[in-house]
Amino acid sequence: MGRPSDARERILSAGTALLGRGAYSSISVADICTAAGVPKGSFYYFFESKQAFALAVIARHWVTQKAQWAAALGGEGTPLERLHRLFDETTETQRVAQRDLGAVTGCLFGNLALELSAHDPVIKVELQRVFDEQATMVESVVQESIDADESAPQSAAGAARAIIAQLEGTVLFAKLLDDPEQVNRLWPNALLLLSAHVPATIA
Amino acid sequence: MGRPSDARERILSAGTALLGRGAYSSISVADICTAAGVPKGSFYYFFESKQAFALAVIARHWVTQKAQWAAALGGEGTPLERLHRLFDETTETQRVAQRDLGAVTGCLFGNLALELSAHDPVIKVELQRVFDEQATMVESVVQESIDADESAPQSAAGAARAIIAQLEGTVLFAKLLDDPEQVNRLWPNALLLLSAHVPATIA
Incomplete structure (x- = not known):
């Protein structure tokens, strides 16, 4: 995991791609973090909620x-x-x-x-x-x-x-x-x- | 629960209403059965899958x-x-x-x-x-x-x-x-x- 700002951008980029294929409500925080290649904890470091x-x-x-x-x-x-x-x-x-x-x-x-x-x-x-x-x-x-x-x-x-x-x-x-x-x-x-x-x- | 055909229709009617509000993938079989007022087991009696x-x-x-x-x-x-x-x-x-x-x-x-x-x-x-x-x-x-x-x-x-x-x-x-x-x-x-x-x- 690079700089925190990289991780935030990777989460957003991976999330955008996932939202092109499936429903928002079908995509878990774990899915997003896996796709972004970041540990799950980092999601809530950047975003207080889904x-x-x-x-x-x-x-x-x-x-x-x-x-x-x-x-x-x-x-x-x-x-x-x-x-x-x-x-x-x-x-x-x-x-x-x-x-x-x-x-x-x-x-x-x-x-x-x-x-x-x-x-x-x-x-x-x-x-x-x-x-x-x-x-x-x-x-x-x-x-x-x-x-x-x-x-x-x-x-x-x-x-x-x-x-x-x-x-x-x-x-x-x-x-x-x-x-x-x-x-x-x-x-x-x-x-x-x-x-x-x-x-x-x-x- | 009335006749089986009533239950099927109630499942489909409740499911249609739920799909007007939220994503297909966010709606569980349990949600559908609750909304339809039928026991969960009856869903798989009528439908082999979601x-x-x-x-x-x-x-x-x-x-x-x-x-x-x-x-x-x-x-x-x-x-x-x-x-x-x-x-x-x-x-x-x-x-x-x-x-x-x-x-x-x-x-x-x-x-x-x-x-x-x-x-x-x-x-x-x-x-x-x-x-x-x-x-x-x-x-x-x-x-x-x-x-x-x-x-x-x-x-x-x-x-x-x-x-x-x-x-x-x-x-x-x-x-x-x-x-x-x-x-x-x-x-x-x-x-x-x-x-x-x-x-x-x-x-």
């Missing part, structure tokens, strides 16, 4: 994903090109999961939302916050695409939420079929949800 | 839901009016769950798909079959709407899959927010995914 661990997994995953989203949405290209890049990277993320972890893992936040919303109000609120931030980021690029006369949805906020819902549903099917390429369906459907001026076939 | 129970829950739920879908999609009205009715009934199902079970339970099939796809190939295949049948039912009414010149998607099959994905993503947010009315967003977005000739605002 819930605290879950909140840290969510926070860590969102820090990483938010940076990726910001890079994709804020880079070169027109607003719609940048949104398209975000979806291509989402497909690639699922390809990497399938290659490295043995199966499409889906969306960590969606997995936890369906499992825990009904009985863990603390985690539920944290997931709501993440999805709100996702929607705000997409809304911003949608507003840019409206301003650039690339699209004409009824409202940027409504279109952003519809796109996030389409993303979650599409990733669910990618996981169910263990097929990352399902995520390619997202782009033409997003163009329709945006009332984009480019035809959906161009995608 | 997996066999899960497959029976899926089959029973789909028999019920398929009949509801067929009634909604096959009743009075234009093809799009019938599709709209299906979504209204989906909203109502989540309202009833919130009222009777204390929280929006989401979609049983979506919940199980995210939890089990990566490590239970038998259940995964059964869920794929259910979603395929759902897509076929929606595709049929979409084709009718195309024939009636109500909509003009690139393909009826592709639009049907996009609508099912939108449904799953929207129901995820209804569960995350414990708000059945989120499902009302489905209709205007489905009209966009269908390239419907009626404006989405009419919804």
Whole structure:
């Protein structure tokens, strides 16, 4: 076991991978520590409870994903090109999961939302916050695409939420079929949800 | 405990309710039997394993839901009016769950798909079959709407899959927010995914 900070990171990294394959409630602290290669006692040195661990997994995953989203949405290209890049990277993320972890893992936040919303109000609120931030980021690029006369949805906020819902549903099917390429369906459907001026076939 | 067939039905009914609140892997056979009000031994009289129970829950739920879908999609009205009715009934199902079970339970099939796809190939295949049948039912009414010149998607099959994905993503947010009315967003977005000739605002 290296420095304490390494052990914490290894616990979070191993926990994130385990949550891509199975339910939060099916994964024991012992499972997490075994996968992380740390002694069991170290878990409670870093996390006062399994819930605290879950909140840290969510926070860590969102820090990483938010940076990726910001890079994709804020880079070169027109607003719609940048949104398209975000979806291509989402497909690639699922390809990497399938290659490295043995199966499409889906969306960590969606997995936890369906499992825990009904009985863990603390985690539920944290997931709501993440999805709100996702929607705000997409809304911003949608507003840019409206301003650039690339699209004409009824409202940027409504279109952003519809796109996030389409993303979650599409990733669910990618996981169910263990097929990352399902995520390619997202782009033409997003163009329709945006009332984009480019035809959906161009995608 | 009544007739054996009553006990089996009570186990399946209680199990379905429990699966709306928590993960499959977090629910023990003892939990299910307690909720069903049956002795634990009776579980293994009816089901040789927890997996066999899960497959029976899926089959029973789909028999019920398929009949509801067929009634909604096959009743009075234009093809799009019938599709709209299906979504209204989906909203109502989540309202009833919130009222009777204390929280929006989401979609049983979506919940199980995210939890089990990566490590239970038998259940995964059964869920794929259910979603395929759902897509076929929606595709049929979409084709009718195309024939009636109500909509003009690139393909009826592709639009049907996009609508099912939108449904799953929207129901995820209804569960995350414990708000059945989120499902009302489905209709205007489905009209966009269908390239419907009626404006989405009419919804």
